[in-house]
Amino acid sequence: MGLGAGWTQETTGTEVAKAFKDDIKSKTILITGVSPISLGESTALAIARHGPAKLILASRTESKLQQVADNIVKMNPNIKAELIVVDLSSQADIRTAARRVYALTNRLDILVNNAAVVTSARSETLEGIELQFGTNHIGHHLLTSLLTPLLLAGAKASGEPGTTRIVNVSSMGYRLSPIRFHDYSFEGKPVPPEEEPPKGIPAHMKPDVAAGRPYYGFTAYGQSKTANILHAVALKERLSSKGVQAFAVHPGSIWTNLSRNLSDDDRKIIEGTSTFWKNQDQGCATTLAAAFDPDLCDAKEAYLSDCRLHDVAEYAKDQPIAERLWQLTEKLTEGKANL
Structure with missing residues (x-):
């Protein structure tokens, strides 16, 4: 039984980080989606408390990054976080940000792909991809691919296989949709039954082309969160033999600034989705457990909830589906993981 044997939904990041404080001290860590009142901030604060070797914080707005950096200094004056401004809905911006990371470090030990967007209205990335899929998955896939050489360098330097990690912050919301390979951008194209929302999802919470509703925000969000899990599955297949582990996590039901782009009706729907906030x-x-728990070094599963490994629906763990998504993503990023 490891350190996490007694952890529950009430376990805090402060507790998890304290349990692995000796591991944190040696690590170079990058976290995306860091802004005030966010999971990125709470993750960064929990880690910073224990003096990592280097802490790199990435987000879209410099002033918000600086607020979190200032809060870190107030808590631990010995930590100076490095700040990277990046818009994950722009592939050009991601490449620029990756170059800045290379200028800061020659290795990465932990990459936390935490940033996300959720919206009720359809929007697109600069490349014309539906925004939630394009940001939450495509953006992080590209960033991870660009930074993989640094992660491999971290794994080689550590000499401890499986302690170098990629953590994708997903959601139990993945249950709202598999990958819609025939209409991933929600342009109203027909999709086969296996790409529709699973049975049990109310009709009013599904896209319906015939009814003039080709887009539904929560279906798009669910697809992007399924993609986060499948990305971890594919990364595990490609990198675990090279000493790099990958996981996707459900952080739980939490009110953050992530919901700022939702309609009032969609906020009400979220309010009824959990009995424990x-x-x-x-x-x-759970993000911190996925990043540092030594019991996970050899884990075959890719998904955690409440600091423990959990099973997921077949469409979110099937290796051929993960590979199909990987190939689609490579196509949408021009198959280039070069700076």
Whole structure:
């Protein structure tokens, strides 16, 4: 039984980080989606408390990054976080940000792909991809591919296989949709039954082309969160033999600024989805367990909830589906993981 044997939905990131404080001290860590009142901030604060070798924070707005950096200094004056401004809905911006990371470090030990967007209205990335899929999955896939040489360098330097990790912050919301390979951008194209939302999802919470509703925000969000899990499955297949582990996590039900782009009706729907709402500190616990728990070094599963490994639906763990998504993503990023 490892350190996490007694962890529950109430476990805090502060507790998890303290349990692995000796591991944190040696690590170079990059976290995306860091802004005030976010899981990115709570994750960064929990880690910073224990003096990592280098802490790199990435997000879209410099002023918000600086607010979190200032909060870190107040808590631990010995930590100076490096800040990277990046818009994950722009592939050009991601490449520029990756170059900046290379200028800061020659290795990465932990990459936390935490940033996300959820919206009720359809929008697109600069490349014309539906925004939630394009940002939450495509953006992080490209960033991870660009930074993989640094992760491999971290794994080689550590000499401890499986302690170098990629953590994708997903969601139990993955249950709302598999990958819609025939209409991933929600342009109203027909999709086969296996790409429709699973049975049990209310009709009013599904896209319906015939009814003039080709887009539904939560279906698009669900697809992007399924993609986060499948990305971890594919990364595990490609990198575990090279010493790099990959996981996707459900942080729990938490109110953050992520919901700022939702309609009032969609906010009401979210309010009824959970009987236990985590605070910010509890919300980052599973991310930190995925990043540092030594019991996970040889884990074959890719998904965690409440700091423990959990099973997921077949469409979110099937290796051929993960490979198909990988190939689609490579096509949408021009198959180039070069700076």
